[in-house]
Amino acid sequence: MKFLIVDDDFDSRRLVQKILHPYGYSDLAADGEEGVEAFRQALEAGEPYDVITLDIMMPNIDGQDALREIRDLEKEYGILPPEGAKVIMISGLDDSQEVHDAFFLGDATSYIVKPIRKRVLIEEIQNLGVRLEP
Template identity: 55%
Template sequence: MKALIVDDDFYSRNMIHEILRPVAHCDIAVNGEEAIEAFRRGLDEEEPYDLICLDLLMPELDGQQALREIRAIEKEFDVGPQTEAKVIVTTMLDDEKETHDAFFLGGATSYLVKPIDEEKLMTEVKSLGLL
């Protein structure tokens, strides 16, 4: 499995990386712009990401905007719904509007509230069929 961890907070990035490292090749981006560049590069090199853990609130380009752009790039590359990246939105906000927007406007697959718990993340990854 290939995973992209996108978070501006070092602790959160590191925690998710430590959890996923035994089961995935992990790349890290610290903002939405880096995430989009990494995602496009993965498709260009025919090594797409299976999983993206995406923080919603980040500087430069937030998670909502990055997710919309990632889904647009998948359309550009003719990636169908069955093979699109699974996106787990991770955020400190337990905000219904943010959740609604991530799912219905951005195409998120799942949602976890920080701090990320190993058991919850691994259960989610398994439920998405990635393990």
Template identity: 45%
Template sequence: MRFLIVDDDESVHLYLETILAPHAECDFALTGEEGVEKFDSAYAEKRPYDVVMMDILMPGMDGHQAAEIMRSRERDKGVSDINQFKLVMVTSLVDDTNVSKAFFNTHAACYIVKPLDKEKVMEELRQNLIL
């Protein structure tokens, strides 16, 4: 299993890598733009990501924009719904607008609210059939 973690906070990368290392290969991006680049590179290598964990608040391209671009690229490649990456929003934003955008616009599998807790992260990933 291959994860892309897109968050402008490197401590989040380290924390999630520690939790996920036994289950998945993890790659990281600090911006939405870098996340989209890595997403495209993974497809070019014929090793697409199974899961993208996305922060919403980032400088430049935010997480919603990056996720929408990634979903659009999958549609352009003819990727079926069942084979699309699982999107996990990992953010401190809990307002209805952001939650709705995550689920309805980009078809997020789940929404994990910061601060992160190992048990909460693992439970969400298991409940949503990601791990």
């Protein structure tokens, strides 16, 4: 299992990495720009990510724009839903507009409000049909 964790908060990145560590390999990105580039490189290498956690509020490229760029890259590579990466938006904002934009403008797979809890994240990934095996 291959994960991409995109969050500008160091502690949040490390927490998600620690939660997901038993289930696979995680790459980390500190902002949306780094996240999109990591995603592009993974596609070019033929090793796409299975699950991406993507913070919304970040410098350079925010999570909403990064998600749209990720979905555009998938289209360029001929990856169509539901075959694309499972993208879980993670935010401190419990804002209906952000949730709407994530699902309807960016084709997010899920949305979790911080603080990040291990049980919630694991259950959310499994609810998306991803088998997590240590």
